[in-house]
Amino acid sequence: MEQNMAADDKSNADNFIVDGFQFMSESDTQKASLDSSKIKLLQSRVKSSKPTDIKAVYEKAIENKIFKTPIGWGYLTGLRRKLLESGYADADLIPIPIDVSFSKHSALDNLSVKQRIKPQKQEKKLDFLKILSIICNIVLVILVILLFVIAATAESDNIINYKSNVTNRYASWEQDLKDREKKVREAEKRLGITDTSSYYEDTEIIDDNQED
Numbered sequence: 230m231e232q233n234m235a236a237d238d239k240s241n242a243d244n245f246i247v248d249g250f251q252f253m254s255e256s257d258t259q260k261a262s263l264d265s266s267k268i269k270l271l272q273s274r275v276k277s278s279k280p281t282d283i284k285a286v287y288e289k290a291i292e293n294k295i296f297k298t299p300i301g302w303g304y305l306t307g308l309r310r311k312l313l314e315s316g317y318a319d320a321d322l323i324p325i326p327i328d329v330s331f332s333k334h335s336a337l338d339n340l341s342v343k344q345r346i347k348p349q350k351q352e353k354k355l356d357f358l359k360i361l362s363i364i365c366n367i368v369l370v371i372l373v374i375l376l377f378v379i380a381a382t383a384e385s386d387n388i389i390n391y392k393s394n395v396t397n398r399y400a401s402w403e404q405d406l407k408d409r410e411k412k413v414r415e416a417e418k419r420l421g422i423t424d425t426s427s428y429y430e431d432t433e434i435i436d437d438n439q440e441d
Contacts (some may be wrong), residue, residue, distance in 0.1 A: 272302075
């Protein structure tokens with residue numbers, strides 16, 4: 230199985246060779262074959278050895294981006310060499326552009342400085358919003374606590390302090406009644422009224438009936 234796969238890979242690699250260059254994919258191989266055909270066409274039509282004619286072909290091929298693979302770039306390199314040998318200076322010839330990167334790089338390398346800084350600004354903005362949200366929640370909690378404290382300590386009845394206020398008022402009324410009863414008995418003693426048992430018994434009966 231592995232031997233068959235290795236044989237298939239070798240067969241595919243052999244099919245990806247064009248003019249001594251071995252390519253990695255069928256698509257690149259087709260582009261290389263197209264460059265090779267363009268070179269043969271130029272060689273058949275442009276047979277002049279004049280430096281000016283060679284320079285015209287060289288510059289036209291670069292400006293129109295005729296070649297896309299190392300095969301075409303090699304042909305342009307040959308033309309450039311002939312022009313330099315004929316007396317042209319290196320500064321007189323436009324460079325051969327290579328549209329392929331040969332080093333690995335991240336997507337951030339293609340971004341401008343402004344684009345790289347932008348995500349950091351967004352992160353800072355998100356952090357600020359989080360902090361603001363936390364502060365708002367804390368303030369709301371404090372306000373709720375203050376409302377409960379104010380409601381619990383208020384003199385007027387409300388849903389929070391109603392029970393405690395009623396209990397306190399009842400205790401106050403009960404104490405007032407006891408104080409009044411004490412004063413009445415003291416006054417009776419001063420006036421010489423001693424038989425008040427029937428009055429208090431009737432009062433106790435009334436109180437018992439009210440409690441029942």
